[in-house]
Amino acid sequence: MSASAVVWDAALLGYDLGGEHPFNPVRLELTIRLATELGVLRDVPLLVPEPASGEELYRIHTTEYLEAVKRAPMTGAELAHGLGTEDNPVFEKMHESSALVVGSTLLAARTIAEGEARRAVNIAGGLHHAMSDHAAGFCVYNDCAVAISWLLDNGFDRVAYLDTDVHHGDGVQSAFYDDPRVLTVSLHQHPLTLWPGTGYSGEVGAGGAEGSSVNIPLPPNTRDPAWLRAFHAVVPSLLAEFQPQILVTQCGVDSHEEDPLADLSLSVDGHRAIYRTMRELADTYADGRWLAVGGGGYQLIRVVPRSWTHLIATVLNRDVPPETPLPPGWVDAIRSAAPSARLPAAMTDGADTGFRHWGDDVDGVDDPVDVAIRDTRRAIFPLHGLDPDDPRD
Numbered sequence: 120m121s122a123s124a125v126v127w128d129a130a131l132l133g134y135d136l137g138g139e140h141p142f143n144p145v146r147l148e149l150t151i152r153l154a155t156e157l158g159v160l161r162d163v164p165l166l167v168p169e170p171a172s173g174e175e176l177y178r179i180h181t182t183e184y185l186e187a188v189k190r191a192p193m194t195g196a197e198l199a200h201g202l203g204t205e206d207n208p209v210f211e212k213m214h215e216s217s218a219l220v221v222g223s224t225l226l227a228a229r230t231i232a233e234g235e236a237r238r239a240v241n242i243a244g245g246l247h248h249a250m251s252d253h254a255a256g257f258c259v260y261n262d263c264a265v266a267i268s269w270l271l272d273n274g275f276d277r278v279a280y281l282d283t284d285v286h287h288g289d290g291v292q293s294a295f296y297d298d299p300r301v302l303t304v305s306l307h308q309h310p311l312t313l314w315p316g317t318g319y320s321g322e323v324g325a326g327g328a329e330g331s332s333v334n335i336p337l338p339p340n341t342r343d344p345a346w347l348r349a350f351h352a353v354v355p356s357l358l359a360e361f362q363p364q365i366l367v368t369q370c371g372v373d374s375h376e377e378d379p380l381a382d383l384s385l386s387v388d389g390h391r392a393i394y395r396t397m398r399e400l401a402d403t404y405a406d407g408r409w410l411a412v413g414g415g416g417y418q419l420i421r422v423v424p425r426s427w428t429h430l431i432a433t434v435l436n437r438d439v440p441p442e443t444p445l446p447p448g449w450v451d452a453i454r455s456a457a458p459s460a461r462l463p464a465a466m467t468d469g470a471d472t473g474f475r476h477w478g479d480d481v482d483g484v485d486d487p488v489d490v491a492i493r494d495t496r497r498a499i500f501p502l503h504g505l506d507p508d509d510p511r512d
């Protein structure tokens with residue numbers, strides 16, 4: 120069992136919030152096209168999803184909410200359920216398209232659970248803000264949470280969820296806040312500076328699950344080396360302790376420096392480094408099982424296609440060297456559709472992703488990222504029997 124699976128169907132482009140909304144499905148189309156032109160998807164059968172059933176959606180969502188989502192295209196808005204707002208406009212076939220996104224992540228989860236693949240990727244998934252009874256942050260149904268809930272009922276007792284979107288993974292955290300079987304870890308821009316305003320290091324879980332919600336809020340302008348330093352200072356130790364049977368990772372790429380909606384300063388190279396780390400962590404701590412989904416990412420042409428092509432390639436063990444030029448077929452397609460777009464030349468931003476490991480130095484006490492690392496370690500590590508002040512932990 121070494122195969123890796125890719126879930127994709129053009130029907131997923133139906134999750135389209137319309138008009139000038141930043142969550143534009145063209146980002147998915149351009150990613151699949153780039154991955155195809157680079158040969159990453161050569162001979163890879165694409166798994167075609169079915170919409171999730173009501174029964175599957177009820178794992179996380181209320182019946183009232185589902186009825187409101189189905190009704191909204193007729194009523195125009197269901198504001199009590201967050202539908203019809205600027206962030207979450209009502210759109211045609213909203214229920215059907217949203218259920219298909221959930222079905223696509225469920226298919227990825229099933230493929231791994233049934234042993235047909237060790238890893239699976241679904242770039243259309245990652246709608247981590249959706250709550251049990253309302254839409255939020257462009258997300259209608261929470262595919263991540265539904266898939267994790269399904270895994271818990273299908274042979275998995277310990278699921279680790281890593282969320283690297285620039286926004287706090289609040290919907291998934293909330294779904295499992297008191298469930299010790301799910302370790303949720305979110306690295307995001309600090310809640311004082313970005314919606315949804317949650318994700319402080321003090322949010323650690325409750326009701327017997329203290330320590331199972333982990334948050335690392337990072338200051339605006341954090342770059343690759345500091346981000347990677349924070350990730351490595353917290354995540355591997357917790358995984359070694361928690362011993363997950365699978366990693367579920369939300370791979371939003373709105374953490375990029377050029378993203379129009381947020382202020383972290385990562386690069387495509389940083390994203391590539393993150394995916395390689397996720398693969399390594401899955402191999403080390405989860406018997407290789409890795410379910411990767413997409414998420415945010417609003418630099419539709421310059422960032423998302425390159426970063427998620429690296430994600431797909433990493434899942435497939437077909438790593439694309441950073442200096443690889445963008446294929447002419449892809450470039451020509453963009454030039455004819457968006458002649459004024461300024462295109463990158465290669466699969467790299469030329470950024471340096473080298474970083475100092477936590478504990479390799481004793482200075483940096485006043486560095487804001489180091490303060491964030493220390494706060495999270497002190498809030499979480501003692502709950503796992505780890506010493507926050509011992510860099511070996």
Ligand SMILES: [Zn+2]
Pocket residue numbers: 284285286371373414415416
């Ligand atoms: Zn986001």
